Amino acid sequence: MIKFNKISKSFKSDFWGKSNLILNDVSFEIESGNIIGFLGANGAGKTTTLKILMDFIKQDSGEVVFSKELGDKRTEINRSIGYLPEHPYFYPDLSGREFLKFLIELNDIKFESVLREVDEWTKKLKIDHALNRKIRSYSKGMLQRIGFVAAIIHKPKILILDEPLSGVDPVGRSILKQAMRDLNKEGTTIFFSSHIVADLEEVCNRVIILEKGVVIYSGDKVELLEKHSSGNYKVTYRQEDGLSITKTVLSKDKDQLILNLVNNSASIESLILETPSLEDVVYNLKK
Amino acid sequence: MKALTIAKYTFIEVLKSRIMYLSLFLGALVFVLSFVAREFTYGVPDRVTLDVGLGLISLTGAGLGVFFGINIVSKEIENRTLYMVLSRPVGRKSYFLGRVVGMSYVLILNMMIISAFTLLGYVTLKSNAFDSLIYWVIINSLIESLIILVVAVLFSLVTNMTMSAVYSIIVYVIGYSLGESMKLQYVENHPGLGVIINVANTVFPNFNRLNLKEYVLYNSGLDSIYLSMNVLYGLGYFVAILLLGLFVFNKKELV
Structure with missing residues (x-):
């Protein structure tokens, strides 16, 4: 769907300053139908990558290739993309409804034709009660939610979210995560950055x-x-006397253990390969 | 078309903010100051009222132009609001034009409010016939403030908001000084300096050309061709700076 091909980008802190390499030969592919987590510590270059993807800044070298299904021209591609920036600050004196209407109109869609979707999603994300209030009065979590609705309401093929869960309360995080899963089930590819491994x-x-x-x-x-x-x-496993026991065995010993348990008339309740958490893996990869 | 949508919502956003109270306050201030100035003069109170009123229109217009101009795009970048707009099927040109046009609507509305207060002050005091040239003065002041607006936008694309305001004010001062400096004896005696000032006069806007206040105060008539040419000069300058801003914004890294 989108191919990031050997992208490098450096920034200068000031005109005379030395340039810092932020992205070094970054290559990856966003394949259709997935939920892809873009993980990295603060300052790793995630937001810079997304800004290049969105054409807000230009890379020094490399190319971003979009598949034909997204369109040829940049404006066509943007029609297929839903984007939510990090720390969204929207027009504070517009109401939530006016803000959504504004963005929908920019997609050449009449607001009246998506009223049902607006109603459905704002209810799902629990922001419907504040639609007529000025955005100035919204909390951080409410801004993320209205931004999320704005990003998906035109039914994009791919949703690009920059730290969508940062600063959101646990209930809000759970709602947003469920919304991502629901959208993915409907066929939307989701690419979202985060520095919180557990969310990903x-x-x-x-x-x-x-x-x-x-x-x-x-x-x-x-x-x-x-x-x-x-x-x-x-x-x-559960023994004949009803006692439930959990044992950890090496891979080479597991078959023998199962055989013994079956011979002893124990019932096996689960057999799970022990995997580390993503957080542990990431920590090990960085070492 | 997209530019018009952006212009519409820019206008609505500003209209819903409390900024419009500022122009009501400024209008009332212009009215009061014109009235106070009249009280301190003998013989020609209506001329003084008009002089102070029209002068203040030009000054407040320039002030508003700088204020709106430095906020049009740079604040959007700072607050990241433009990312949501530019992630839509909207080209940078449409975005930039939409923002400038929307803010120009706001500026025009503000100038109309302030001008209405000035004219109200004048109408209540005038002893002679109402000179239609006053409208031309107001139109030219409006064009002047629009030029300052785009100059401030242009500076805000290459530097921070404070420096943009400072540079825009400098352009405003230069725009009024260059024409006058050509009349100085010193410049007349130094032709080389005259050439430099002439070049600068081409680069910087000549606000003296747009300022018709003196003609109204001394009842000097002006033909419509001269008036139209002035308006064309102002609008031409506005479009030129707008296009330059568009070019810079198109190339700008929206970090």
């Missing part, structure tokens, strides 16, 4: 990890976790 682990199926401007992993989340697994299995 919960929602995404693919991960791109950026460290100091370099991609250190790009691929399937489960594969990554399994690759870094200890190989041990956690077996939970």
